[in-house]
Amino acid sequence: MKLKISLLTLLLVLVFGESVRAAETLSVDIFGPGQTRVNILVLPARGVNGQAATTLARSFGEYVQGDIGFLPFLRLAFLNEVLGGDPSKGLKADDIDFKPLQLSRIDLVMTIGGAGQEIEARVYETFTRKLLVGKAYSQVDQGGVAHVADRFCAQLMRVLTGKSGFFDSTLAFSKKVGGGKELFTASALGRELQQITHDGGYNVSPSWAKDGRKLAYTNISDLGHRMGLWDRGQRVSRLRKFPGNIAISPTFTPDGRIAVALSLNGHPDIYLLDADFKISQPLAPSWAISVSPSFDLSGRKMVFCSGRLGGPQIFLLNRDTGNVERVTYEGSYNTRPSLSPDGRFVVFARLVNGGHRIFIRDLVANQERQISFGPGSDEDPSFDPDGYFVSFSSTRSGGSKIYVTTRYGDAAKLIPTGPGDAMAPAWGVATALN
Incomplete structure (x- = not known):
C-alpha cells in the first residue's frame, strides 16, 4: 500500500518543551573494539487525553520493537524486568517514575501515544531523565505505520551512534x-x-x-x-x-x-x-x-x-x-x-x-x-x-x-x-x- 503520511518531524524543544545538551547524550560507539549493549524498554502505547490507545499506536510500537531486534547494540527489555511494572502515567518525563527503571538497569525508555491518525513517540535516558528523541507524526494510516516506525528508529540510531545507514x-x-x-x-x-x-x-x-x-x-x-x-x-x-x-x-x-x-x-x-x-x-x-x-x-x-x-x-x-x-x-x-x-x-x-x-x-x-x-x-x-x-x-x-x-x-x-x-x-x- 502506498504511504499516505505527512511527517511532522519537529525540533525536540518545539514539540515537547524539553531540551537535551548533545554533550550529555548517551552514545554508542558501534565501530569500537567492544560494542556497548544498551537496554531499552518500549512501554505499552497510550491514548491521548484519557482515551484508549489506538490500534495504529499499538502497531507502531510492535514495528519499533521489531526494528530494534535488528540493532545488536540495543537489547529489548520487558515490563516484567521492572519492579512494580509500568512506571509511567503518561508520555512525558514528569509522568514517569525513573527510579524503578534505574534499579532494573534500563538505560532507555520509550513512550508511545496516539489519537486518530496521529502518533507521538519519545525516548528518554533513564539516568538523566533527558529526552533523546521526540517525534510527532500526523495522517498516518495502517499501510504507512511500518514506514513511520522505521523513520523513528533511524532517528534513534542516528542519535545513539551518529549513523543510520541501515534504515536509510x-x-x-x-x-x-x-x-x-x-x-x-x-x-x-x-x-x-x-x-x-x-x-x-x-x-x-x-x-x-x-x-x-x-x-x-x-x-x-x-x-x-x-x-x-x-x-x-x-x-x-x-x-x-x-x-x-x-x-x-x-x-x-x-x-x-x-x-x-x-x-x-x-x-x-x-x-x-x-x-x-x-x-x-x-x-x-x-x-x-x-x-x-x-x-x-x-x-x-x-x-x-x-x-x-x-x-x-x-x-x-x-x-x-x-x-x-x-x-x-x-x-x-x-x-x-x-x-x-x-x-x-x-x-x-x-x-x-x-x-x-x-x-x-x-x-x-x-x-x-x-x-x-x-x-x-x-x-x-x-x-x-x-x-x-x-x-x-x-x-x-x-x-x-x-x-x-x-x-x-x-x-x-x-x-x-x-x-x-x-x-x-x-x-x-x-x-x-x-
Missing part, C-alpha cells in the same frame, strides 16, 4: 522468476518489495551507484552476457553488449563510472568504462581470471577476486600506484569481496568443509575472523553504506534467502523477501525517488 538504505537482489532470475529491491527490513527488471534470462550481480539512482547488473541469456543498467527515476533498464563472451560483476565506482569483468583477450579482466561506455585498459591485468571488483568511497582502493596465483583469492589494487597486494592467504577458494566504505575491511566468502562462510579481514591490523556460521552455505556478502552491517545470501533455511549480520559476527537476522529463492544482495542508499 535499499537492498537489491536476484530472485527466481519462472525459469530465470530477475532483480528486486526492498528496504533493509524487507519492506516495499518490488520487481524492477523484466529482461528474461538470468539477472545477477547487482551493484548500486553511490547516489542510489542507478543499478548495474549482468544479464545472461541465449544472447550471451550483457550488462544491464537500471534507472531508478525512469524505472527502466537497458542492456548493453560488449566484445567477448563474458561481461560479469559490473560495479559502480564512487565517481559514477563502471568497472566490469570482460573477456576481451580470452579470459576476464576488470576494465573501467567511461561515461560513453568506452573500454579502458584493464585495472589489474593478469593472465588469469579477475572478477568481482569493489571500491572504497575514495575510489582509490579496489578489491577483487583473481586466480593469478592458483585458486581464487582476494587481492587489493592501489589505483594510485598500480600495486596489487594479496589479501587472503587462508583457504583455497575465496570469492565475492566487498570493501567497506572507509577501505579498512573486506568481507568475502570462503569455501570451508563443503560450504561457504563469510569472513572479514582488517586490512590495517592484518587480522581475519569468521562472521557467519551456517548451516548451509553463506555467500555474496555486501557492506551497508556505513560499513557496519553485512548482508549475505544463505541456504541455512533450505532455499536461498537474504540475511544480515554485522562486521562483528552478531546473530544473523532474516530479511523478508517473499516466497522463492533470493540471492546476491547489494546494499545502496535510499533516495527520494524510491
Whole structure:
C-alpha cells in the first residue's frame, strides 16, 4: 500500500518543551573494539487525553520493537524486568517514575501515544531523565505505520551512534522468476518489495551507484552476457553488449563510472568504462581470471577476486600506484569481496568443509575472523553504506534467502523477501525517488 503520511518531524524543544545538551547524550560507539549493549524498554502505547490507545499506536510500537531486534547494540527489555511494572502515567518525563527503571538497569525508555491518525513517540535516558528523541507524526494510516516506525528508529540510531545507514538504505537482489532470475529491491527490513527488471534470462550481480539512482547488473541469456543498467527515476533498464563472451560483476565506482569483468583477450579482466561506455585498459591485468571488483568511497582502493596465483583469492589494487597486494592467504577458494566504505575491511566468502562462510579481514591490523556460521552455505556478502552491517545470501533455511549480520559476527537476522529463492544482495542508499 502506498504511504499516505505527512511527517511532522519537529525540533525536540518545539514539540515537547524539553531540551537535551548533545554533550550529555548517551552514545554508542558501534565501530569500537567492544560494542556497548544498551537496554531499552518500549512501554505499552497510550491514548491521548484519557482515551484508549489506538490500534495504529499499538502497531507502531510492535514495528519499533521489531526494528530494534535488528540493532545488536540495543537489547529489548520487558515490563516484567521492572519492579512494580509500568512506571509511567503518561508520555512525558514528569509522568514517569525513573527510579524503578534505574534499579532494573534500563538505560532507555520509550513512550508511545496516539489519537486518530496521529502518533507521538519519545525516548528518554533513564539516568538523566533527558529526552533523546521526540517525534510527532500526523495522517498516518495502517499501510504507512511500518514506514513511520522505521523513520523513528533511524532517528534513534542516528542519535545513539551518529549513523543510520541501515534504515536509510535499499537492498537489491536476484530472485527466481519462472525459469530465470530477475532483480528486486526492498528496504533493509524487507519492506516495499518490488520487481524492477523484466529482461528474461538470468539477472545477477547487482551493484548500486553511490547516489542510489542507478543499478548495474549482468544479464545472461541465449544472447550471451550483457550488462544491464537500471534507472531508478525512469524505472527502466537497458542492456548493453560488449566484445567477448563474458561481461560479469559490473560495479559502480564512487565517481559514477563502471568497472566490469570482460573477456576481451580470452579470459576476464576488470576494465573501467567511461561515461560513453568506452573500454579502458584493464585495472589489474593478469593472465588469469579477475572478477568481482569493489571500491572504497575514495575510489582509490579496489578489491577483487583473481586466480593469478592458483585458486581464487582476494587481492587489493592501489589505483594510485598500480600495486596489487594479496589479501587472503587462508583457504583455497575465496570469492565475492566487498570493501567497506572507509577501505579498512573486506568481507568475502570462503569455501570451508563443503560450504561457504563469510569472513572479514582488517586490512590495517592484518587480522581475519569468521562472521557467519551456517548451516548451509553463506555467500555474496555486501557492506551497508556505513560499513557496519553485512548482508549475505544463505541456504541455512533450505532455499536461498537474504540475511544480515554485522562486521562483528552478531546473530544473523532474516530479511523478508517473499516466497522463492533470493540471492546476491547489494546494499545502496535510499533516495527520494524510491
